[in-house]
Amino acid sequence: MKQLKFYTFLIPFILLIVSCGSYQTKNNTTIKEQPVVIANEALQYEIIIIDPGFTTFLNTQARSKEYYSESYLKNKNRLYVNVWNNRVRYPQRFNSNIYENAIDYQANIDYGLDVNYKLYWYFKFAEQKYKMKLSY
Incomplete structure (x- = not known):
């Protein structure tokens, strides 16, 4: 029993x-992830991010566009771009598979909230994915 x-x-x-x-x-x-396009058509400015996982990260981890002010995002992006571009210049010190292209981000140009938002969150995604720190 x-x-x-x-x-x-x-x-x-x-x-x-x-x-x-x-x-x-x-x-x-398997769902093929679409690239994220960061663009401001008025300025003829475009970045295409094809890094796998960024779309999911942007949809699940990123805070809303209204969380940070545009000036905050612009200041952070200016710092991140400087670090990023310095690493692009030294492929013998930094992984050239990660830092492939320099980013032409000029502080005197108003790229708009959408561009600054997506660029900022790409830097946050890259820090997490590649276990790096882009801020000093």
């Missing part, structure tokens, strides 16, 4: 595990 109780408990448990496992494989589809 004890064996029957054990099997009675074990069978639903095994069915639960098997059904959960089969459910996960049905939903295990």
